[in-house]
Amino acid sequence: MRKTSKSLREIISSGGMARVMAAHDPLSARLVEEAGFDAIWASGFELSAAMGLADVSLVSMTQHLDNMRRMADRSSLPIVADVDTGYGNAVNVIFTVKQFEAAGASAVVIEDKAFPKVTSLIAGGRQDLLPISENQGKIEAAVSARQDPDFLVIARVEALIAGRGEAEALERAHAYEAAGADMILIHSKEKTPDEIESFIRGWTGSVPIVIVPTAYPQMTEARAKSLKKVGMLIYGNHAIRAAVTGMQKVFARIIADGGIETVNDEIVPVSEIFRLQDMDMVKQIETQFLR
Ligand code: SPV
Ligand code: MG
Secondary structure (H helix, E strand, O other): OOOOHHHHHHHHHOOOOEEEEEEOOHHHHHHHHHHOOOEEEEOHHHHHHHOOOOOOOOOOHHHHHHHHHHHHHHOOOOEEEEOOOOOOOHHHHHHHHHHHHHOOOOEEEEEOEOOOOOOOOOOOOOOOEOOHHHHHHHHHHHHHHOOOOOOEEEEEEOOOOOOOOHHHHHHHHHHHHHOOOOEEEEOOOOOOOHHHHHHHHHOOOOOOEEEOOOOOOOOOHHHHHHOOOEEEEEEOOHHHHHHHHHHHHHHHHHHHHOOOOOOHHHOOOHHHHHHHOOHHHHHHHHHHHOO
8 A cells, every 4th residue: 555645744744754765766665665764765866876877967857757656656655756956947847746746756855956957966066056036936836736735845955065055055945935845955965964953953944854964974863853853864875875885796706706606695585586576476366367
């Protein structure tokens, strides 16, 4: 049974903190669910990387949507869709929100960068932001487009990433809250939590904050909760990084050892993949219907 947007909305409105893990395909989405996370982050970075591409607005909306539909089909968790800049202006955002909600998303995150965007964590990246009023219109448009009132519109502030400072980050966050955003995602690429903690201390708005602590891993869940205002913590790219780590290690061993015997017991058996493919269900269907 798919969980509705309500389950995510409930965690956040009861003052809880949703733990959200990135996925880039239906299999990783299923593993996110089995591990016990509250929701899936349909990450643009992960999907781009899985396609061997840079996260610079190269993946199309329909490719992202198609992947999201397949993830929704293989997992019952709510999905937080990373729609980057919403694929254009307020007109595009309305279409985007409708499409992603219909495809099974429980939330969208829209960032205030100009299209085409450049991935946030890259050193020296070109980080062009939209004027505040223009992005405010996009957030209003997103809110007007949702069908389910529990569907979350999350406005992502990139002012710290763009080096514009905390005052502008707070100004943008307040403007997007006024536009109807349910949450504010504040992103940082600083190597310590100081910048984010300072922003959160300075946040006087009433909607909860979303953080993505990739660059500042000292930010544990307990530390985020102690800040009182964090309603969602996203592990932004740990599925694709775990997958790459695993493949690099195993591939290197096979090349070095000239065969698969030594790694055989270190990787999941084929039976585990059968389980994830629901082969028992296939067998049951065969028994019942094949004549
Ligand atoms: C993503 O996972 O696509 C994100 C987070 O947007 S980051 O890559 O850190 O910008
Ligand atoms: Mg992204």
